[in-house]
Amino acid sequence: MSCRVWVRRWGLVVGGLLVSVLGIASWAQQAPEHGGHGTPEAWKFSWPAGNPVSGREVFVKLECYTCHEVKGEQFPKPDPGDDPGKVGPELSGMAPLHAAEYFAEAIINPNAVVEEGKGYRAPDGKSKMPSHNDLVTAQEVIDLVAYLRGLKADAGPPTHGGASPPSGEHGAPAAK
Ligand code: HEC
Known part of the structure; x- marks a missing residue:
């Protein structure tokens, strides 16, 4: 070769x-x-678990209580002034009704669901609940949701055994 x-x-x-x-x-x-x-098929948004104790601190820091009563808490009472529709629903009774994602939406996108007939809408059609998105970190929202989900309605026995309704199943709007 x-x-x-x-x-x-x-x-x-x-x-x-x-x-x-x-x-x-x-x-x-x-x-x-x-x-x-x-x-991926069967993907679902998974909301992280938060810390309810920190969430309560965020609730106080942002003064959510100026518009929401929370039964069982000693926060100052909401003051509607001359606009009762500005005061949103009492929040403790809501914990068993809604999935975490629902509470998260209520906080980061208040216009998504606005109950009718309560004066909750501003003249421009939007919710009277202001956006807090510039004021909170993602972790703070996660903790806030944990706080709200952990609240116990103080009226009546705990009839809702399971504390976690399937996501997407919106409970009845809290009647008051
Ligand atoms: C200026 C008044 C105001 C402030 C401040 C306010 N909210 Fe609201 N909130 C409302 C009103 C009015 C509604 C009812 C209309 C709606 O759902 O957007 C509401 C609705 C909600 C709901 C949904 C209830 C439901 O069943 O749909 C949640 C949860 C909530 N607020 C949590 C909060 C938290 C947490 C804060 C503090 C970060 C806060 N709100 C601050 C007025 C307020």
């Missing part, structure tokens, strides 16, 4: 190897994109 032929043969082998290594590398690069595209 002449020296030239030898070089040519090994050149081919090495070249072939390089092509396959590069091929695998580029396949590997694309793989996550191919597999990871789109939302």
